Amino acid sequence: MKFCRKCRSVLTEGEDGWVCDGCGWELERASDEPTEPSQEASGRSSRGSGTALESLPTTDSGSIRKAKALEWLHGLEPPTDEELRRSVTAKPKGFTGSTFASDVSNVRVTGDAEFVEAFAGLLEPLLDLEGERTRLELNLQRTEDRDSGEFTDNYALYLSVAER
Incomplete structure (x- = not known):
């Protein structure tokens, strides 16, 4: 890439x-x-792009303490639509396996319908990434109770961008 x-x-x-x-x-x-x-x-990977996030101290397990994470969150400015789109790293064409440890950008939101819908509204600028070179991978579904197999009133939204 x-x-x-x-x-x-x-x-x-x-x-x-x-x-x-x-x-x-x-x-x-x-x-x-x-x-x-x-x-x-x-600019979006863990390879030393100089973000404030990368400068936060981590524990031996890689976690960032809550106090530092809250301080970081309070210091963030909302990105412009262009900054948000530019920050996305698309999944390479032909990619297989887990994206968890890669620099591929993924969004996962779970909760009740009101929360998922409110949060999803923040992702509107990413819709512009659907085009000739990249496509949106979108999965929106009701969640299922593992024990009963019945659908709950909650939803799961998964969003990522992939190269065509």
């Missing part, structure tokens, strides 16, 4: 060169090559 030098989004190879999925920047074949993940990190 290659990343844009300007916004760190995934680049897609086209007939005339590389095109950024995030900002639309085009890189002609004759000019500089795009960055490889091993050379320069995506």
Whole structure:
């Protein structure tokens, strides 16, 4: 996977060169090559992009203490729609296996209908990522009680972006 030098989004190879999925920047074949993940990190990965999140101290198990996490949350500014879209790392075409330990961006929201619907409204800018180069993987379903097998009044929303 290659990343844009300007916004760190995934680049897609086209007939005339590389095109950024995030900002639309085009890189002609004759000019500089795009960055490889091993050379320069995506702005969304754990490879040292310089985010406030990466500077938080962790326990031996990798957890961030609640007080520090709350302090971090209170210090965040809401992203613009463009910043949110640009921060997404799409699942590479042909990817198999778990995305949990990868830098692929996933959203999982569970709860009652009111909460899931309210939270889902925050994700509207991501709908613009459905296009020729990437697609939305969306799963919205009622949850099932494991013991009885009956549907509950709760819902689960899973959202990610995948390369076409």
